[in-house]
Amino acid sequence: MSYAKLTSAMxxxxxxxxxxxxxxxxxxxxxxxxGELMRTHYxxxxxxxxxxxxxxxxxxxxxxxxxxxxxxxxxxxxxTEFIKFYLLKSLRHNLIRRMxxxxxxxxxxxxxxDPARKVHKVIAGLSRRQQxxxxxxxxxxxxxxxxxxxxxxxxxxxxxxxxxxxRRLGKIPSKNxxxxxxxxxxxxxxx
Amino acid sequence: MPxxxxxxxxxxxxxHSFRNWVLKSNSSEAEFWTAWAGRNASxxxxxxxxxxxxxxxxxxxxxxxxxxxxxxxxxxxxxxRDGRLNMVREIPFRPSLLGGRVSRxxxxxxxxxxxxxxxxxxxxxxxxxxx
Numbered sequence: 001m002s003y004a005k006l007t008s009a010m011x012x013x014x015x016x017x018x019x020x021x022x023x024x025x026x027x028x029x030x031x032x033x034x035g036e037l038m039r040t041h042y043x044x045x046x047x048x049x050x051x052x053x054x055x056x057x058x059x060x061x062x063x064x065x066x067x068x069x070x071x072x073x074x075x076x077x078x079x080t081e082f083i084k085f086y087l088l089k090s091l092r093h094n095l096i097r098r099m100x101x102x103x104x105x106x107x108x109x110x111x112x113x114d115p116a117r118k119v120h121k122v123i124a125g126l127s128r129r130q131q132x133x134x135x136x137x138x139x140x141x142x143x144x145x146x147x148x149x150x151x152x153x154x155x156x157x158x159x160x161x162x163x164x165x166x167r168r169l170g171k172i173p174s175k176n177x178x179x180x181x182x183x184x185x186x187x188x189x190x191x
Numbered sequence: 192m193p194x195x196x197x198x199x200x201x202x203x204x205x206x207h208s209f210r211n212w213v214l215k216s217n218s219s220e221a222e223f224w225t226a227w228a229g230r231n232a233s234x235x236x237x238x239x240x241x242x243x244x245x246x247x248x249x250x251x252x253x254x255x256x257x258x259x260x261x262x263x264x265x266x267x268x269x270x271x272r273d274g275r276l277n278m279v280r281e282i283p284f285r286p287s288l289l290g291g292r293v294s295r296x297x298x299x300x301x302x303x304x305x306x307x308x309x310x311x312x313x314x315x316x317x318x319x320x321x322x
Binding site: 031042114120134170 | 204205207240244254266267270271272
């Protein structure tokens with residue numbers, strides 16, 4: 001099950017129990033547990049990585065390198081609570097480094113909120129950094145401390161950017177107001 | 192279970208439970224949200240706006256097939272079995288101290304403070320005042 005698709009608190013508890021079991025086997029050197037861990041995190045990591053580049057081969061290479069390094073250093077990893085954010089941070093770092101090397105220059109990563117489809121113009125109008133913050137907050141449920149750590153930014157800066165994002169999102173026009181009210185009533189939301 | 196405190200746009204937009212209800216109206220939380228909305232009719236506009244934002248942000252992403260993921264995992268496991276770990280160019284996985292929850296600036300400040308205290312305790316003692 002993917003973290004991004006949890007449906008209830010009970011799912012989270014079950015997932016954490018399941019994760020802990022796999023994690024302990026992985027630490028004891030089980031290749032099966034390693035494969036399971038990789039399968040669990042692969043879809044979300046790929047979905048994050050592919051927002052930096054259209055080269056899916058590069059994203060897959062970076063994820064593979066990441067997991068092999070993860071295996072090599074499995075005994076020195078502190079605890080399990082933040083695995084998903086360790087993985088995100090490391091993938092981001094590795095991907096940006098590899099992309100910068102191929103371009104022979106360092107620049108802001110060109111993050112796209114959703115390269116697979118045309119997004120709302122308010123989202124498209126956000127800076128790359130704001131889009132990435134919004135993506136991490138919305139899809140990964142990362143708090144501002146986690147986001148600051150993953151993106152190597154200060155937490156107050158992330159808080160400011162996120163507030164600006166929310167202010168802009170609040171301006172999404174209610175052009176379908178009539179339809180939305182109709183939908184709400186149809187769903188039994190409002191009398 | 193979700194609590195009652197949903198007063199701002201971000202409370203709703205970043206609530207997993209609310210999001211599930213918006214995207215899957217038959218979710219297990221549907222009953223809660225229908226009742227909540229009934230008790231909070233004054234927040235109709237807030238709820239509608241949060242719904243609209245969630246629909247704009249929601250995406251199925253670039254879904255990979257199960258077969259693709261299995262193939263990638265198998266390739267990685269094969270490298271493990273073959274002992275081809277030297278191909279990992281450098282360590283991309285570097286967990287930070289205390290799970291990355293403490294800023295590196297605070298750590299540097301803390302180390303400097305400890306060094307300063309040690310300096311005054313041990314070096315400062317040796318200074319003889321003329322009086």
